[in-house]
Amino acid sequence: MMLMEAPEQDSFKPARAGATLSDSSKASSLRIDEPATINSSTMTHPLRNLPGTKEERLYQWPQRPLDSIESAFALREYLQALIRQDPHNVDLLITLPPGQDEHSWLYEHLCQICLELNYLIVHLEPECTPEVCPEMRAEEWKYYCATHPTPRECCAIDYLTHTLDGASALLNNVKFFPSRISVPESSVKNFQSIARRLYRIFAHAYFHHRDIFDAFEAETSLYERFLKLSRTRQLITEKLIIIPNLFQEDDADHIGARQIMTRSRDD
C-alpha cells in the first residue's frame, strides 16, 4: 500500500543519506586540509551556462564519455552533446551506445526531436496561418487531429502545435514512462504512434512550406535523423512515408506513384 503511494522521485532520499556515509569517511582526511581542491575541481568545467555567458561560448564544455556521466539524465546529456557537436552526423547520432537500453535511447531521441520540432514550428508560424493552410494536409493526404476526444479537423498550425503538445505530454507522462533507465514493455507501442504523428509535421512542412523545411533541414538535419531512426527501429511503415527520398542518390519517382487518398481517422 505504502509502496504504491510513495512518489517515485522521493523514494531515494534515505538511500542517499547512506551514500554520504560511505564517502565522508574517505573524504575526511582530504577535506580538512584542502577544501579549495574540491572547489576548483568541480568548478573547472561546470557543465552549465553561467548567466552573462556570451552566445559563442554557450555549451563550451568537453564531450564526456557516456559512462562518466553520473546524472539521472545521462543519456539525454550524452545525446544533446553529440548533437551540439555535429547535428549532421546522423548515423553516429542514432547508433545505440554500447551497453545501453535500446528503448531508453529511442525515448531520449523522441524527446529531443519533440524539443527541436518546437523550433520548426517557430519558423512555420509566420507563414502557416489558418488562412493560408486551413486544413492539415500533406499533398493529397489530409489529417484529423487526434488530440481531441473525437478527432477533429484542425487547421494546419493547430494540428502541428496540438500534435507536438500531445507528444510532449505523452512522453512526460510518468504513467507510461516512469523511469529513465528502462521503458515498460507496454509503453513501447506508444513510440510508433508518436513517430507516426510527428512525421506529419515534417510532411506538411515539406509539401507546403518547402523553403522553410529546406532551411531548417540544412541547419539541423532533423528530418534525416528522424527518418533514419524511424526506419531502423520500424516506427513507421514504409507506405506512410510520403516525403520523397531525400538522402539517397537513386531517388526513384516516388512522387509518380501516389494515390489520392484521404485518411479519415488518425488511429
Place this chain on the structure above:
Amino acid sequence: MHQFQSFAPPQPPTVAEYAFPAVLQFLQSEWRRFERDRNEWDIEKAEMKARIAFLEGEKRGVDNAKVDLMKRVKMLEYALRQERSKYLEGKDTNAVSAPSQAGVTPLNASHKAQHRISTYSNPSQNMSQVSPTSATPGLDPTGRAKSREFLRICLQEISYLTASVPQSIAMAMPPAPTRLVRNESDRRAAAAAVGARNRKSDIFPSNQPPVVPPPLNRANSVPATSFQSISSAKPKAHNSHVDPSVVGVAGGVMMDKTEDATLQQFADAPQHALAPTKPRSISVDEAAATKSGQKPTPHSGLSGTKANTANIDKDKSSSEDEDQLDTDEDPITVVHAPISAEHWQARLQKAGQQLSKPPKVKKGHAKGDIKGDDDVQLSKDAQDRLNKMVEDWDKSKQDGSGHKSTRKKKLEDSWVFDELENLSISENEVAEKTKGVDSQPDEPARWRPKVTLRRHMDTVRSIAFHPENKSLLSGSEDGTMKYWNLESALRDTKRPMNGEIDPVHTYRGHTKAITAVAISGDQNKCFSSSMDSTIRSYKLAPMNKETYSRFDPTLAASIFVGHTDAVWDIRLFPLSISSSQLLGSISADGTLKIWDTESKGSLLKSSWGYRGLGGEVSADLTTAAYIPTPTGMDFCPTDLKKMVVSYSNSVIKLFDIETGKEILKFKSNESYDGTSATQINKVICHPTLPLAVSAHEDRYIRFFDLNSGACSFSMLSHLDAVSSLDIDAAGLVLCSGGHDSSVRLWDIASPTRSCLQEFTGHRRKGDEGVCAVKYHPSRPELLATGGADSIIKVYTRS
C-alpha cells in the same frame, strides 16, 4: 327522603378525610416519591450516559483498529498479488537455486553504494518476506528468487537515482547552518564557526579555510540513524532511542528524516501485527524529540517537548546526555527562539537597523513615508501571525487536555482495557503531539510539494507567478514558455502530486533557449527573454482556455530587438505608470536596456554598459579588452529611482534609472579570482528594506546595504553554485536554489540567517540542479521551483 337523609350522614367523615393536613401530607408523600423516582431516573440516565460514552470509545477504538488492519490487509494483498503474478510468470523457469538468507546480500559488493543499498534493502526485504511465506509455503524458493529479481531492479533504479548528486559535491558539505548540527563536538565547532562568522561578518573569509568539520559529522550521523531506525525491529526501541545523533539529524534533512520514519513504520508493520501502532508512535516520538531537541525554545514548557521530557524520564541512562544537550544548546539556539511578540518585533527592528544604517533622509522623497508604513505594517503582520499561532496552540492544548480527562474517566469506568483502546490512545497522542509541534510559534509551517508540472522537454530556467491569480509562467531551455492554471490542482486535495496537468498555453517564438520570464498583471501580458538575443511579449492566455484550442492570433507577440547577444534576465519595474510598465533587460553584449512596454514608437528607452551612461566611451573601448557582462539585476522597491546590476567580475553597481549614472559600487568582489567560477549569478532587492542579496557561483549568499554598499552579511549557503533567489512578500524569508539541487529557506530576521528548511528540489542534469525559485507575490502559501530535470514543483504550506 329517608334515603336521602341516611345518605347524608356519611358525608362528614369523608370530608374529614380530606382535611387540609391530610392533603398536605398526601401531597408531600407523593412529592417525595416523585423526587425519589426522579433521582433514580437521573442515576439511571447517568449510568446510561457512561455506558454510551464507553461504547462510543470502544467503537472508536475498533474503528481505528479496523482502519489499521485494513491497511495491513491491503499491503499484504498487494504483496501477495505481486508474488502471484511473479510466480505465474516464472512458473516454467525452474528454481535455479534457493536464495540464501534473506539478510543483506550485497549484489555488487565492490560497489561504493553498497551501504545505501543495504540500508535500503532492509525494509523491502522484510516486506517481501511476509508475502510468500504466508501465502504459498511450497513455492517459497521460486517466489523468493522472483522477488529478489524484482528487488534487484528496484535497487538498480535507486542507486541510479541517488547518483544524481555527484560524490565530489556530496563531500563538500555546506557551511554549518547552525541548526543542522547536533553532535556534541559538532555543536562546539558550530558555535565557534558562528562566532567567527559573526565577528567577521564584514570581512570575506576568502583567505581563511572554510569551517568544515561540522557538516562532515552531520554526514556521518545521518546514515547511522537511518540504519538504526530502520533496523530497530523491537517495539521497545523508542525508549532507548533518543541519543544525540538521532537528535542531530532531523533539522536540516527533514525530508530524509520523515522518509526514515515512514520506512521504519513500513518495515516494522508486518512484524508487529499484535501491537499495531507502536511503530508509528516511535517515529513521531522521535520526530517530536528531534524537533524540540534541536530547538529548545522558551516555549518548550508548553510546546511539543512533552515527548522529549517523557523520554528523558523513561530513559535514565541517556538522561545525562540529554541534559548536557540542553545546556549546550542554549547559546546557539537562543537566537532563533523568540520569546514573545515584543521580543520578536524588537529583533526584527534590530535586524532592520543592522541591515540599514539609518537611511539618509532624502528630501522630497515620498518613498520614505511609505517605507516607514511598510515597516509598521510588517511588524504588525508579524505580531498578528504570532498571536494567531499562540491562540492555535492554546486551543490545541485545551483540546488535548480535554481529550485526556474524558479518556481517563473512561478508563476508570471500563473494566476491560484492551489493546484496541490502547491503540486509540496512542493515535490521539500522536495527533496531539504533531499538532503541538506544528503550532510552535517560531516554527512556520513547513513547505510541502503539492503540484508537479511535467511538460517541458528540457531545463526549466525561469518561473513567474501571476501577481494575483493562482497561475504560473515557466520558461525552459526547450525554447517554449508555458502558462499553467494551478487553481484546480491546488484546490483538489485528493489529487496525487504527480497529477497530469496540462498547460493552458504553450508560447513558441524564440529560436533558442528561454532564459527569463515575467508577468505583468496590470497589462495582462507576459514577457520572455532568450539566448536568441530577443525579448518577446505576448498577451496572457485566459485562465480557462482549453489546452488544445484553436489558434488565437490575438496572443501574438511583439518583439524587442536591440540586444546583440544572449539576453540573460528581464525584470519588470515594480509599479506600472499609466498602464505602462518599464522592463529592464541585461544581455551578454554587455549592456543593460530599459524598455517601455506600451510605447507605440520606440520601445527602447535607454541603454548603458558597465560604466553607466556616458562613461564607457573614454575608458573601456580603449583600455579594457575584457568588458564585464551583466549577470543579474533588479529594481529597488525601496527606492524606485535606482536599480542594482551585478557583473561577471563579481561587482554590483547601483544605477540611477533615469540618468543611467552609476551611483555606487558595492564591495562585492572580495572573493573574485578573475574567473567566472566566482561570479555573481543573481541579485535581488528586499521588498521593504534597503537591502540587496546576491547569489554567487562560489556558493556564497551575500547581503548588501543599498545606502553604503557595504556587505552586511556573507554566508556559504549551498554545496554548489547558488543559482536563484527570492524573498517572500513579507520580507522575512529568503529562498535560495542551488545547483546542488537543494532549495533552502533562510531567516532574514535572525542575525545568523539561520536555515529554516531545506529540501531536495530537483534532480541534476549536467551540473545544474535548481534553476529557479519563486514566491507568489500575493499568496504567501505558494512557492514554486523549476529545475534541470524539466520539472516545475509547486509547494504549499498550511
